[in-house]
Amino acid sequence: MREGDERLRRLLAAPPDLPVAGGLAEVVDAVRSRGAVVVQAPPGSGKTTLVPPAVALAVDGRVVVTQPRRIAARAAARRLADLLGEPVGETIGCTVRGESRTSAATRVEMVTTGILLRRLQRDPDLPGVAAVVLDEVHERQVDADLTLALLVDVRRHLREDFVVVAMSATIEAERTASRLGGPGGTGGTNPAAVVTVPGALHPVSRHWHGPPPGVLPRDERGVTPAFLDHVAATVRRALAEQPGDVLAFLPGVGEVADVVRRLGGLDADVLELHGRLDARDQDRALTPGPRRRVVVATSVAESSLTVPGVRSVVDAGLARRPQTDHRRGLAGLVTVRVSRAAADQRAGRAGREAPGAAYRCWSEADHAHLADHPDPEILTADLTSFALELATWGSPDGEGLALLDAPPAPAMDAARAVLRSIGAVDDAGAVTERGRRVARVPTDPRLARALLDGAGVVGSRRAAEVVALLSEDVRAPGGDLVAALRAARRGRDATWRAAVRRLVGAVADAPGEPGLTDDQAVGLVVALAHPARIARLRPGSAGGTSYATVGGTGAVLPPGSALVGTPWLAIADADRRPGQRDALVRSAAPVDEDTALEAAAALWAEDDVVTWRSGRVTARRVTRLGGIELTSTAVHDPDPAAVALAVADALRRDGLDVLRWSEAAVALRQRMAFLHRTLGDPWPDVSDDALLATATRWLDGTDPRRLDVTQALRRLLPWPQAARLDELAPERVTVPSGSPVRVDYGGDQPVLAVRLQEVFGWAATPRLADGRVPLLLHLLSPARRPAAVTADLASFWASGYPQVRAELRGRYPKHAWPEDPLSAPPSRGPARRPR
Template sequence: MAANILPGGQTRGVPDPIAALLAAPPDLPVAEVLPAIATALAERGVAVVHAPPGTGKTTLVPPLVARDRPGRVVVTQPRRLAARAAARRLAQLLGEEVGGTVGWSVRGDRRVGPGTRVEFVTTGVLLRRLQRDPELAGTSAVVLDEVHERAVDADLLQAMLHEVRHALRPDLAVVAMSATLESERLATLWGDDAGPAPEVTSPGGLFAVAEVWCPPARPVVRTDDRGTTRAWIAHVAATARRAVAERTGDVLVFVPGVGEVEEVARSLAGVADGGGPLEVLRLHGRLDAREQDRALRPGVGRRVIVSTAVAESSVTVPGVRVVVDAGLAREPRTDHARGLAGLVTVLVSRDGATQRAGRAGREGPGAVYRPWTQGDHARLAPHRLPEILTADLTELVLAAACWSREGVTGLALLDPPPAPALEAATSALRALGAMAVDGGVTARGRAMADVPVHPRLARALIDGAALVGRRRAAEVVAMLSEDVRVADADLTAALRGLRRGGRAGAGGEWARAVEQLMATARTLDLPRAAADDGAAGAPEDGAAAQVVALAYPDRIARLRPDGGAYLLTSGTGAVLADASPLRGAAWLAVADAGRTPGRRDAVIRSAVPLDEETAVAAAPALLAVREEVTFEGGRLRARTVRVLGAVELRSSPLPDPPPALVVAALQRVLRRDGLDALAWSESATTLRTRLAFLHEHLGEPWPAVDDDALLDHLDGWLLGRRVSRLSDLRRLDMVAALRQLLPWPEAARLDELAPERVTLPSGRSVRLDYSGAAPAAAVKLQDAFGLRETPRLADGRVAVVMHLLSPAGRPAAITADMASFWATGYTAVRSDLRGRYPKHAWPEKP
């Protein structure tokens, strides 16, 4: 007999825990606006909720949405830690274990049951679910939490859900929740013909938080080319010790990455608090769930929790009354000019600092210790930049291509992605075989999209599993999918540490990621059979090199001949730290490199040595043979060169270089040195100015002969002239070269349209000067006697400017209208010249 199910999903006769919770909700500020949210959903099906941190929106809004809806409510969280914590908190309020009414689904861990009505998921999980099932069968509503963080995948998910709701599922309820005042933009996005989506604002829920400014006694540099400096971390740790001494309650210390978590935690070990030593806990995304849960449960004694950004939102760390903020954040940045993308350490924004400080006011009055000055704080950027404006967009472009033929252009994104980032992402996906030239996604691209990692890493898993075995490929990919900060850039040593499980609890989380990736690899149609253990594959270090090179073929690097730096196949220069054991390796597969202000070369942060054969095998699309012609030391050098991207492998002489390549080499030289390197005789200069005059006044087919035009079309007038040394340029006949540009049959009229000389009534001829704004002729006035009209050139379009001279060659008059000069100007000129030159004839009407 079928169960009798009520609209909310509960069984008849069984008390509904969600209804019971909402009938007597916890004393949280958002409870005041729950009726307004319910009304908005009933009337419009969408709602935009602005609720500052600490209001309880993550706890109470999802059950409200689920109360009157059959089907499951899916709630997104930006991080796995936040999804598990939010699910656990709601399940506790319902008096249940996770997996009952409330569940979670994160990468590598799913706890849901047939009766689950509220499911907390990471953004990536819902994105992949949406790709497989655009209608989201069985889902009645989606709650988008923490949308103000503006991660790329969150923006993409919101755009895809927007399309689903308007095209496929108008019944799908959507709630977008933000902790900032960006709600107006969200309301516009989620609006319809009736206007913007309803906005609901919750009252604030934080207690007062006092600000304590703790700048160092002497200036300390916060970051260098390897990230956060040890001096700054030491100052942050000292600030934490001061906070422990001056305040009560647990202390939450924010630092940008896992490495900094370890440094601060070690420096605080053994610090006492009157009644005994402090418990120092770590909190970051790479810890296994048990270690994370320790920080999220109340402690017996006083604690210091050293955390990355995972504790900024959606997570309440119980007992915290004090926050110490290192003032740094790790955010994605992409250098399209160098082809580098990754996480970089930057100053936190003011709104980010405010959000971190709010952690101290969740359960009572607190304090935030900031190890900088109020002046420094005022100079912080007011808001964090949306990731879509700064991050690598390869995942976004692939997901959008899998979603629809329109790709990114068809999505209603809050901010349009930068064109250079889209072009770089599209090029990368084509090189990986994920996208066709027409922009459509390939079968290989769809397989890559099913792997829950970046497309580069998906390619490395798919191709690497066939070469080195699933496990070895999965181990390297799992490590690369995290924020890798490797000591001395030695990635292989870091991998060995993960295998030992010795990286502060990271081993368990990494091991689960490995197993998940192996399971995914088993479902893929791999190029060749791949064993799980990789026993038939390459040696251990070689296996890591192959996988990294497959992921980042454009970052394969070869040591430059001088031995001081590397050249990446992308053309970027890069260096290793002096202490790195990798220095001197002939080839490197670089996993992470970043730019440093003031340095020309990028800095290699993690890499593994490899050989040339592996490099070539990993990047066949970059392998090419080209003919290269250059001028070195003033002599022509022609070679056939085998290259891997920008890296030269080997070369051989090219005895008879193609003329076009010689011209191209000349173009480079002349663009650098200028056309003055050529032998410009007076005749050549005159011909060039005559051609320029005709181009200006008659246009085509008369050619442009300015510097840029001549350089751009060097093959049209210099091709065929033998140049084996730069000194040969001084011996070229430039008149003959320029005549190659003359258009035929119009060339026959050159002397008619722009003559080199003009003949005067006296029988003399004078040279025309075309170098000015108009052609000009300098003639003695007496030679112009009888010249009734001004000579006109270019089919009568342009008059010659006549510079009339005295018998001694001094200027007497300038005119472009001889008829007017004879009628009005000549009388005064004649009177002056008769007095100075009485022996010359000066007729009244010459």
């Protein structure tokens, strides 16, 4: 290593003119004194180029530097090796998926985060490695967050001398430093040192170019063609107004290709740059040419990557981010607006070598509404791989790990459910031997399961071909994944072919069953990978495009798909946009019913479905494959317990009105409500919310088909106070005429509506609830129309009755209206006036 160290020393003695050079001494001091450092420096400051050599000279061993993407790792290794005047593989090495160029002399090795994560799982001691430099941690990818946490765990429990450096342009420095802190001298922890390099970037002017009126960046189908026209026009404008090369940012590979087509005829070389290109084409985009260039890229060029010659950036303002509907099991990439931090990162690409310009394809007013930072992936992404990594590490819940953000509980529950379903973890969440086999396959656990289980049926190579296709963001024409596979075989996609070779090497060689067609093979592998996405054509589907999935959501095929009308599908990828009932199928393959039932056998169930509506029980015995109903037959004598549950469900869904409320039940409830309102405990609350909350108590033991709500309510009456119900809140009150008159408890105060002549002789108003509340008397005429309302009968006889008597005598002259009602006999019928 001496010769390599000497070259590194010469480089740092006369470093390139990069801002970070002024902070290297502070970084080295922090490495030697603390062992953990956070380096915060703006884009283009040179931290990826100069910090790793400085760390290498401060430690005894190899320095591993992580990059979020293969293209960035390869470019960083080549850049640093060029500065040393040697090829990659000597002092500077590089290892990415499918390619490794290192030697015994390697002092600094660029790797992707996933590579380092697998090394940690194989051997947490990382023998021969003295330090790890985590680059671009601000991107907050799930693998990067997890790798940082595992490295902290290694420092705390295995190797106190281990050095970790975290670098970013927009990092939350203090928070990251607290997580990265290592062992302290008294058994505690010391926070990592924070080194901030201000940087002296070349100035970048901002130019705002919002789309024309009526042009939306996105609609329900994705990025709109009209917006891509606008981006292409902005590229042409930048090329005309600015010197040097142009770097344009688009959200995905499809949009990159669309804009490249729109730029035909330019007097410049138009090149694509994204992760699915082979190494040769990536290098071509990163190498200055004899002519001006337009490099159309995805977010791979957003950070940790310099595209030489670029003086202007055109930013579409869109990005792909992982997002998962955990309830429906739909995980995928969605197109979102970039954050301000990401927009600044992109703009900074124009000022790495000289003053530049950034053309933003949105208005300055829209910019004010962008989020400050992108959401960490751990909060939105599918966490199945993450959960398996935790289980393999021996910490299924992540307890004690220095994660920057805790994973959401629903996402982790969904991830563990997937892992249990494929046998990767046991019921306690601990990894199984099968789970370790799954974890060793370099792909998503569901795809690894499909590879391992499908190889024996379809053959190891064909299973690897399908899984390699599923690992990429493939948009199959018309959603036909079989057609996409055949196109991949005919094409020159080196990335896909390299993935196939890796996956073939990860599984035992198997020829597969003879005579199996591509349709059958692709359908089986997809069904094994995503059993919840198996779908059946909905009966009566207009046009044969609408499907129900095992996972419970709907799915529709794109117009003109070759799969239209296929009875069963295995859906590889679907996109469910906000506001849409069904997901749009992006790729799928036909599958037969037997294969569907076998692949999703864990989701097969037979249940009695009992419903209660309008007092009627309906019961069916339903066979389901998850959310797909296979058969249904009537059940004539359902289990009473199931019926009781149906009533409880109906109450939660539709409220108390689903019960048959007799007049007696309503009256009892009103009396109980009056006593609760007046006397409080122990008289129960019988409001809607209270009855719904206690339904299992007061309905317990009742056969819902013969439900008597009155008797059910009586279960809520307190004992022994229930014996006084009729005394405290009588159902009827006997008036002086001898008539038992019903009391109405439906209002705020109990009401007794009675003919005036029946209460002659009643000196005072009766009071209820131990004398606390007087009855409100509605005194009626002989025609039972209200004549007076009073809660103070004595006052009414004295002052109100004379006027009422005068009015009633005129209206009902044949009835007796005595001057002294207290001494007059009461009458049930029409008491006649004496002749």
